[in-house]
Amino acid sequence: MATKSKKSKIVKSSSKTMKQKRTQTLCISHQEDADGISSAALIKQVFGGNTILVDYPSMMDILESLRNDEKLKRLFICDLGLNKKTNDDFVDLLTALRRKRVSVTYIDHHDIDPKVVAKLKKIKVKLIHDTSECTSVLVYDMLKKKLSINSTFIAACAAITDYMENKPIASKLLQMYDRQFALINATVLTYNIVGHQKDSEYLLYLIDEMSESKFPHEIPNTFEFAQIQVGKLSDIMSKVRKSMKVLKNLAYMEVLDSGASGAVNFVLGFSGKDVGIAYKERVDKGIFAVSVRGSSSCKTHLGRLVSSVAANLDGSGGGHDKACGAVIPKNKIQKFLREMNSQLGKK
Secondary structure: OOOHHHHHHHHHHHHHHHHHOOOEEEEEEEOOOHHHHHHHHHHHHHHOOEEEEEOHHHHHHHHHOOOOOOOEEEEEEEOOOOOOOOHHHHHHHHHHHHHOOOEEEEEEOOOOOHHHHHHHHHOOOEEEEOOOOOHHHHHHHHHOOOOOOOHHHHHHHHHHHOOOOOOHHHHHHHOOOOHHHHHHHHHHHHHHHHOOOOOHHHHHHHHHHHHOOOOHHHOOOHHHHHHHHHHHHHHHHHHHHHHOEEOOOOEEEEOOOOOHHHHHHHHHHHHOOOEEEEEEEEOOOOEEEEEEEEOOOOOOOHHHHHHHHHHHOOOEEEEOOOEEEEEEEHHHHHHHHHHHHHHHHHO
16 A cells, blocks of 8 residues: 555656646748748648747747747648758757657748758658648648638638749639639738738737638728738838839849838839849848849749858848748848849859
């Protein structure tokens, strides 16, 4: 028969075991566009759990905070591309998590260094990677047997906003809906996401609503807020015309009172150049957040070029062939612009 002392030790040991039991499901996804938000909504619909939204400047800090999370059981990372500066730290962190038997699924459609792919597979990270579809479509394709019927629309909207609606899987999803119905919903969703970048609670609310299979137009006040954003974009257009600078191979502009991604397409279009760049200071981090866009006639893979140029300036960057971004130290933004202009001239 166990003594009181032994019983006490057993209870304490049992309590300790209960505290250390891993139960949490977490999705970390890109907060700046519909692809990241929609990916998180699809993950939440199937697995529940919590969501953390990040931008690229904060991405590694947030991921690093998970290293000692004793409750984390299952981790999904969506629509967050890697680059030369983040590759090693990313692999190191996931290696640490896998050693603790945390299930890790990484779903993305940006370029990934083949060496990184090999390392992730070695530590048995489930990697869903395809540059020919947006991340939300990859998530949908992975989980389609478990998702509701309206989930096809969530993935289709993300494909539209990522300019990937003509890809093999996405095009089939879009065929299920009236095109104008899909376009207006995708636009409304995008304007609500872009306009609430400083309101993480609202972005998480969008994820909750879409995880319940609601169309963007069914979410309260989304149309009204989109109308406000259209007015703001009209103001941005006027500022871009007045303030953008034009170099031989690109045009650029510093943005003061809106997101860089909202201005960069206007810089590209109004300048007539094949490459447009917009950047905004992140005072809290001492960097510039940079958005880069290329025209249909741009022959350079901008994601790869930006990754290389940024890494040489102690920054980071990367993305798609005609749409990408970077994080550049504040005192090196002019060097970044000059080097981009020079490298584009060599292509």
